[in-house]
Amino acid sequence: MNTTSTPQTSTTSTTSPTPQQRVAITSSTISPITPRDQLTKPLTPIKPLPLSRKRKAEESYKEMMVGDESQFFANKDNHIKYMKWLASMLGYRYQEHWYKCRRVDFASNHGKLLLAQYGDDHIKAITTIYADQKWELWRFPTIRKGFWTQEMQREYMEWLGKRLDWDKEQWHFLTKRDFARNSGSQLLEMHDGSISNALTSIFPEYSWKPWMFDKVPEDYWIHKGNARLYLEWLADRLKLVSAQDWYDLTQRSFGANYGFKLLQAYNKSPWKLITTVMPELHSWESWRFRVxxxxxxxxxxxxxxxxxxxxxxxxxxxxxxxxxxxxxxxxxxxxxxxxxxxxxxxxxxxxxxxxxxxxxxxxxxxxxxxxxxxxxxxxDDLDLDDISFEDLNSFESDMSGGIRL
Structure with a gap:
């Protein structure tokens, strides 16, 4: 296996979408987050060996044995010899190819005795024998129970963020497809398939904004304190200072700023939402709100x-x-x-x-x-029952730096 000259994909710069662009993407649109040349797949196809080459490989295996197999594998210096032989058998040429390897590939190719020395764990065998390589363990097709420790989850998310060139604020716009394309589906399943649950659990110290996720946690808006957090965030985002600033808010203002679900909880009425959640902020005069x-x-x-x-x-x-x-x-x-x-x-x-x-x-x-x-x-009136999530979020494309619509 060539572990030092892995061919590199194109280094052409790929501009990450802004949050405004990202949330406007519909579910039927291919996510632009991960460019095709960055998907987690082998750099080159793995071609099965012709029968004639397999026969030669078997002959070379017999030549490689000095004494019986148990004696051969007892010497750890022979482990790398075996791995090179196995790579030739499986058609592996680059480090990337080992992410496709399964335990059965060892077991069916004289590797049971080698695996026994690594706790019968083929991933441990690969990563230990090639310890000089940097491995992204979540990319192996089979990982054992207990793999996703808190430390490993953080490592994966940091890797994913770097891979996508997104900071944590942009992680609000991750989708399940992004995890699936980047070997993270199993991690997501540990958090009931919820991206918001995953991120808030893995990075509890970060100030996440639940309303910016694709799906707001169930029953989140039942608690008035959460509505207050949103309105305080909205005030900062839209520079709401005077009472008149609040009076001028429309349904579109909320739809364009991730608040349409909250507004629905208050009969789609900015007046009812604002005066209920923040009655002390101003001496509200209800008729001044947009009708x-x-x-x-x-x-x-x-x-x-x-x-x-x-x-x-x-x-x-x-x-x-x-x-x-x-x-x-x-x-x-x-x-x-x-x-x-x-x-x-x-x-x-x-x-x-x-x-x-x-x-x-x-x-x-x-x-x-x-x-x-x-x-x-x-x-300015907007019936939120008759508009899709994607349409509501498309209002973001009309905004510049959070300018109120």
């Missing part, structure tokens, strides 16, 4: 707006004299427009508050008509 057209809970926000106007202008009996400019000054125009655009229409809506909150079931035909009528009235 989600057709939401039943809008009637509750309208009621808060009317109560505020009543407080400012001496009671509800004085609201008829309130100008639209005064309503716009406190940020209530968009919510008023949702209910007809006037105080009178808003007051009429409030008299039917229960009907808004508990409407009669609609037929499929009427629901479709209402949906068609709304159309694209507000491009």
């Amino acid at each position: 989600l057209k057709g939401k039943r809970t809008n009637i509750l926000i309208l009621e808060e707006l009317i109560n505020k106007l009543s407080e400012l202008h001496g009671g509800r009996d004085q609201l008829a004299n309130v100008s639209l400019e005064a309503i716009e000054d406190i940020g209530g125009k968009d919510m008023l427009d949702e209910f007809g655009g006037s105080i009178a229409s808003a007051m009429e809506a409030l008299t039917n508050k229960d009907k808004y909150l508990n409407p009669e079931p609609k037929t499929k035909k009427s629901s479709a008509a209402a949906s068609s009528k709304r159309g694209d009235d507000d491009d």
